[in-house]
Amino acid sequence: MSELGASGGFTSFRGSIKSDALGTIADHWQSARGNKRLPAWTSIQPSCIASHLKRVFAFTYDRASREITRSVAGSQVLSLVGWEPKGTPVQNLQAPRLAMRMHLTVSRVVLGPTFYRGTGKLFQQGPYVVEGERIVLPLSSDGDVGDGALGASDYYHPETDSLTDPVEVLHDIEEWFPL
Numbered sequence: 790m791s792e793l794g795a796s797g798g799f800t801s802f803r804g805s806i807k808s809d810a811l812g813t814i815a816d817h818w819q820s821a822r823g824n825k826r827l828p829a830w831t832s833i834q835p836s837c838i839a840s841h842l843k844r845v846f847a848f849t850y851d852r853a854s855r856e857i858t859r860s861v862a863g864s865q866v867l868s869l870v871g872w873e874p875k876g877t878p879v880q881n882l883q884a885p886r887l888a889m890r891m892h893l894t895v896s897r898v899v900l901g902p903t904f905y906r907g908t909g910k911l912f913q914q915g916p917y918v919v920e921g922e923r924i925v926l927p928l929s930s931d932g933d934v935g936d937g938a939l940g941a942s943d944y945y946h947p948e949t950d951s952l953t954d955p956v957e958v959l960h961d962i963e964e965w966f967p968l
Contacts, residue, residue: 801861802904802966808922808943810841818926818939825932825966833928833939847928848898854938857895887957894925894960900933902927902968909961910963911944915954919944920961927968 799819806812817837821828835842837845846965848857903927912919928937 797836798966799904802906802924805906805964805966806922806924809907810844810943811922811924814838814841814845814939816926825929827927827929827932828945829930829932830928830937830939831961836927841941844940844943847937847939848895849937850935852934854895857892862863865940871908875940890926890960891958895938897965898916898927898938899923901965902929902935904966904968905940905960906964907962908964911961913959914956918959921945924956 799815803812803815803819806815817833818828819875820837821834830847838845847958850857894905897903902959904927905923907923909919909920909926910918911923921942923942924939925940926937928939929935930937
């Protein structure tokens with residue numbers, strides 16, 4: 790895992806995104822933000838990103854308990870990682886070391902708030918490694934204080950339906966952009 794220092798702001802973040810699908814999602818996040826610091830999940834209009842919803846995932850962050858739970862997962866994410874139902878704590882979604890890494894990423898996005906872009910190795914299932922691009926953006930119920938994260942991954946996944954190994958979420962090359 791490596792971290793690249795990148796200069797801040799949405800413009801820099803958006804300029805780093807290579808995937809058209811992820812760019813569309815980031816643009817909609819910016820539009821949904823309006824004149825607020827952060828957009829609310831309710832400001833995200835599924836119809837605006839309909840063709841990319843299968844790539845989307847989201848988490849809620851409880852500031853009091855610091856617990857992160859899954860709130861949304863698109864069909865592509867669900868078919869790959871087989872996550873549990875909505876409201877499942879992040880520590881129940883992956884092995885402990887991977888859940889801790891996921892918790893750190895989502896916490897940093899929410900509390901920064903910051904934008905995250907990951908590239909390279911995104912998932913592994915047995916001997917198969919899936920590469921691509923992932924983004925995570927902060928969300929807020931009140932438009933100011935982060936309490937959730939919207940993310941999406943774009944990748945090509947080889948046919949590995951016969952594998953029974955669990956899918957691991959990986960963090961390879963990371964870029965962080967302050968809000």
